[in-house]
Amino acid sequence: MKENFVIHPKYAQIATKLSDALHNFSKNQDYVTKGERNVIKKIKIDGISLNIKKFKTPNRFQSVVYQFLRKSKAKRSFEYASKLIALDIKTPFPVGYLENFSGGLRESFYVSEHIDYDFDFRELIHNPRFKKRNEVLRQFTEFTFQLHENNVNFLDHSPGNTLIVERQKDKYDFYLIDLNRMRFENMTFEKRMHNFRRLWLSKTMVKIIAQQYAELYGKTYVETHALMSKYSRKFQKAKNSKKIRKRRRKS
Missing domain, CATH: 1.10.510 (Transferase(Phosphotransferase); domain 1)
Known part of the structure; x- marks a missing residue:
């Protein structure tokens, strides 16, 4: 299985711990939302509260498209968030993303800062x-x-x-x-x-x-x-x- 893990330089110091959290996502029971398509869970690393969003596993055709023809939802989320922040538009800060490929995209996760909103x-x-x-x-x-x-x-x-x-x-x-x-x-x-x-x-x-x-x-x-x-x-x-x-x- 091929893996692509990207983390923002601001959070480079927690890269190893975040990678471990992503690989053990199924063991985390701290749900933020549990939808039919996507699941979001909350974690805390070195006192930093983060949200991990796991996207629904694509079907066979879509998985190939996401590997070779189109960016995954996780990668797009990270890149778009980075663009918004550069434009001074608020969004939870993009921390990183993980993609797993095996004959196509199998899993993808997007990580952002947790926001305590009103x-x-x-x-x-x-x-x-x-x-x-x-x-x-x-x-x-x-x-x-x-x-x-x-x-x-x-x-x-x-x-x-x-x-x-x-x-x-x-x-x-x-x-x-x-x-x-x-x-x-x-x-x-x-x-x-x-x-x-x-x-x-x-x-x-x-x-x-x-x-x-x-x-x-x-x-x-x-x-x-x-x-x-x-x-x-x-x-x-x-x-x-x-x-x-x-x-x-x-x-």
Whole structure:
């Protein structure tokens, strides 16, 4: 089996211990999330709290693609996180990654610093009375605008992928996670509005975000709101229709 282990120079001193932790991942029972596709566990090495994300084992065809034609999700996560930090965009610091190959990619792990966050974007959706909700939304809009100005198209810009930390009273930091689907490209107005569609924004949320984005970008509120609403409603309608079809098939 061929192995590729990469660690950031900042963490070179824990390379051996981290490698051991990755090879003994199955023995670690400190789960952060345990999904059908990916598993995240927490470890502490020399007082440093880290998250290890193990990606789902790809099928036979995909495993060959990941070895010879396309970077693994772990490698992309590490590289994209490094690019974001270079752009002064927050994400849990990329510590390293491990890939195991045997006739294709068999296992891949991504390691990042653990973030003690206060809440994630989902809280703003599920709780319309969330404290300072409108202010958080406005600052989140500024954060997303920063992404777009830096030509970052975060394809998984969805509610669970932004962690929020209250840095000081009424001042918030936003951290992107789940980074393996991202493009670095010129962000036209159309692409910018399209990028909001996965956030499951309510009509009230669209109004607040559109107003703030229009001011930042120099577009009118009317055209910003119209295009953002169009993509949000289209996405939500498609997802809801898919759920209905699934329920019908099961029944």
